[in-house]
Amino acid sequence: MRAKTAVVLGAQWGDEGKGKIVDVLSDGFSAVARYAGGHNAGHTVIISGQKFVLQLIPCGVLRPNCMGIIGNGVVLDPIAFLKEVARIRELGVDVDGQLRVSNRAQVILPYHRMIELAAESAPGRQKIGTTSRGIGPAYEDKMARSGLRVVDLLNPALLKTHIEAACAEKNAIVHALYGTEPLDPQKMFDEYAAAAEQVRPFVVDGARMLNGIIKDGGSVMFEGAQGTMLDIDHGTYPFVTSSSATAGGAATGTGVGPTNIGTVISVTKAYVTRVGEGPFPTEIHDPIGDHLRARGNEYGAVTGRPRRCGWLDIPLLRYSNTINGAEWLVVTKMDVLDELDEIPICIGYEIDGKVTDEIPADVHGLEAIKPVYTKLKGWQSSTEGITDFERLPRAAQDYLRFQEKESGAKIGMVSTGPDRDQTMILPEFAEILKELHR
Incomplete structure (x- = not known):
């Protein structure tokens, strides 16, 4: 018998609407656990017109009786975390009773932000398009085994020693390389020691808690951040x-x-959308891209940055589904395409005169791609708020069935608007959800 657990993740470069989907699906789950990333990722959830923007906190906390757990794979900025907790608390969410943080999660400190901002702004350096929130340098310290974990944050003596040693090293490096002014270790310690006491009530052994929920017959959803093509191993x-x-x-x-x-x-x-730098084979470079951006409100939930827009990329989606072992596909923002008379879909790549559906591993190969398109008929009528598949225009149904057939995963849900209620759940997937919620 399968465990009553599900991973929900982004198929492309993030911003696929995971926040709303996790919120819709979390009804009936015992816990939602965030497993990667930091407060560089944002999820927007709209419930009866009220907007919730979450950065670190799992969407499950917006459901009564659902625990939100920040896992050990996340990097946690204590100050950003406490600000988000205060904001969600003010909206009437029982964040104190429903939110927990793994004691093994890594901590972001001010020198991580200092390093990332200086490096990203340095002349002649290849820009990745980071949010300069210290995420990358915190993971670097984790892999170098010189990071600070939440359990260590709660130990004042260890915290003081760590900050003093880290500042001596980081200040010297950043000043020498980028001319950045040094950070004050005493001021940093005072701020983070105080923050640690506010974080303390949320801290648990995350793995023990999650495995206990599963062992006791509860159900757990694992909430992804960013998207497959931003994965450190498998992305661009x-x-x-x-x-x-x-x-x-x-x-x-x-x-x-x-x-x-x-x-x-x-x-x-x-x-498809992408924020920041990097290859994007199906990016639209004409006014239709602007049309999609405007209709889809394609601006970052955390950064406000405009997203680059492109056509659906079947080889990329197929690759993503393979890498993740995805069984189910959720399609969002169908209504954004409502006004188009025809819709191109990339079905293959031409690279150096050869047609392939293989995703190149290197940036140069990705940048050399000339997409091979097929065009499907648009439906030019509103799909907003439709929750019954059979009520969709025939051309919209055909678009979804083509996507399902070519991608290797079954479509289980379709989102036809930003609100929680503007969602259709197909019958076969509804049965799966019943099994997960029992």
């Missing part, structure tokens, strides 16, 4: 994030073994 390297955004990260980022992962649900828009 080096234009990627610093953590494992794919389904494999759910096991390493929470301490729940892979045999306890029940199913994988991949979220894709009806088109």
Whole structure:
């Protein structure tokens, strides 16, 4: 019998609408666990017109009786965390009763932000398009075994020693390389020692808690951040994030073994977007891209940065579904395509005169891609708010069935608007959800 668990992740470069989908699906789950990334990722959830923007906190806390757990694979900025907690608390959410943080999560400190900002702004350096929130340098310290974990944050003596040693090293390096002014270790210690006491009530052994929920028959959803093509191993390297955004990260980022992962649900828009630098084979460079950006409100939930827009990329989606072992596909923002008379879909790549559907591993190969398109008929009528598949225009149904047939995963849900209620759940997937919620 499968464990009552599911991974929900992004199929492309993030911003696929995972926040809304996790919120919709979390009804009936015992816990939602975030397994990667930091406060560089944002999820927007709209419930009866009220907007919630979450950065670190798992979407499950917006459901009564659902625990939100920040896993060990996340990097946690204590100050940003406490600000978000205060904001969500003010909106009436029982964040104190429903939110927990793994004691093994790594901590972001001010020198991580200093290093990332200085490096990203340095003349002659290849820009990745980071958010300069210290995510990458915190993961670098983690892998160098010189990082600070939440359990260490709670030990004032250890925290003081760590900050003093780290500042002596980081200040010297950043000043020498970039001319940046040094950070004050005493001021940093005072601020973070005080923050630690406010974080303390949330701290638990995350792996123990999650495995206990599963053992007791509860259900757990693993909430991904960013998207598959930003994964440190499998994405468009080096234009990627610093953590494992794919389904494999759910096991390493929470301490729940892979045999306890029940199913994988991949979220894709009806088109594709990307924020920041990096290759994007199907990017639209004409006014239609601006049209999609305006209709889809394609601006970052955290940064406000405009997103680059492109057509659906079937080879990329197929690759993503393979890497993640995705069984189910959730399609979001169908309504954004409502006004188009025809819709191109990339079905293959031409690279150096040869047609292939293989994703090149290197940036040069990705940049050399000439997409091979087929065009499907648009429906030019509103799909907003439709929750019954049969009520969709025939051309919209055909678009979804083509996507399902070519991608290798079954469509389980379709989002036809930003609100929680503007969602259709197909019958076969509804049965799967019943099994997960029992």
